[in-house]
Amino acid sequence: MKKHFLLILFxxxxxxxxxxxxxxxxxxxxxGLSNRFKIEIxxxxxxxxxxxxxxxxxxxxxxxxxxxxxxxxINWYLKYYCHAHVSFxxxxxxxxxxxxxxxxxxxxxxxxxxxxxxxxxFSYTTAFxxxxxxxxx
Numbered sequence: 001m002k003k004h005f006l007l008i009l010f011x012x013x014x015x016x017x018x019x020x021x022x023x024x025x026x027x028x029x030x031x032g033l034s035n036r037f038k039i040e041i042x043x044x045x046x047x048x049x050x051x052x053x054x055x056x057x058x059x060x061x062x063x064x065x066x067x068x069x070x071x072x073x074i075n076w077y078l079k080y081y082c083h084a085h086v087s088f089x090x091x092x093x094x095x096x097x098x099x100x101x102x103x104x105x106x107x108x109x110x111x112x113x114x115x116x117x118x119x120x121x122f123s124y125t126t127a128f129x130x131x132x133x134x135x136x137x
Contacts, residue, residue, distance in 0.1 A: 020039060020067075021067050021071075022037075022039050022062075022067050022070045022071050022074065023037075023039060025071060025074075026074065029086060029091070029093055030093055030095075033096070035059075036058070036059055036060065036096060036100060037059065037060050037061075037062055037074060038055075038059055038060070038061040038062070039062050039064075039070050040061060040062070040063040040064075041063075041064060041065070041066065041067065041070065042063060042064075042065060043065060046110075048108050048109050048110040048111075049064075049065055049066065049068070049069045049108065049109050049111075050064060050065055050069060050106060050107065050108035050109070051063065051064040051069045051070060051072060051073030051076070051106070051107055051108075052064070052073070052105070052106045053073055053076070053077050053103045053104070053105055053106075054103060054104045054105075055100075055102070055103065055104075056099070056100050056101055056102035056103055057099050057100060057102070058098075058099070058100070059100070060077060060100050060103060062074055062077070073107070076107070077103060078093070081100075081101040081103055082094075082096055082100070082101065084096075
């Protein structure tokens with residue numbers, strides 16, 4: 001019984017350690033796309049978020065301080081170097097060339113809060129806004 005418990009615990013731990021949400025996102029975009037990118041998550045000594053893109057050819061390396069910044073870096077690369085577009089409305093993600101475009105750049109921000117989409121302004125977020133929304137006379 002103890003051996004089975006340890007085996008299950010080890011497999012569960014291995015799954016959690018290997019989980020990479022950015023690689024999973026890339027696979028949802030296009031099968032095999034995660035093999036074209038190397039993701040490196042490194043902590044940053046400063047307070048800001050950053051991503052670095054470098055490489056090209058068979059694989060592009062994305063280095064960032066967290067997975068959100070890495071995903072933003074991949075979007076940046078796909079948009080500005082591969083002329084691809086990914087959105088909730090419509091994806092235009094063509095088959096990437098065998099040799100990916102060369103890149104070497106870094107972007108960083110010192111913003112303390114980052115927001116992702118707020119299409120629903122007049123539903124759940126309106127109640128928490130300022131002013132007299134809904135109390136017009």
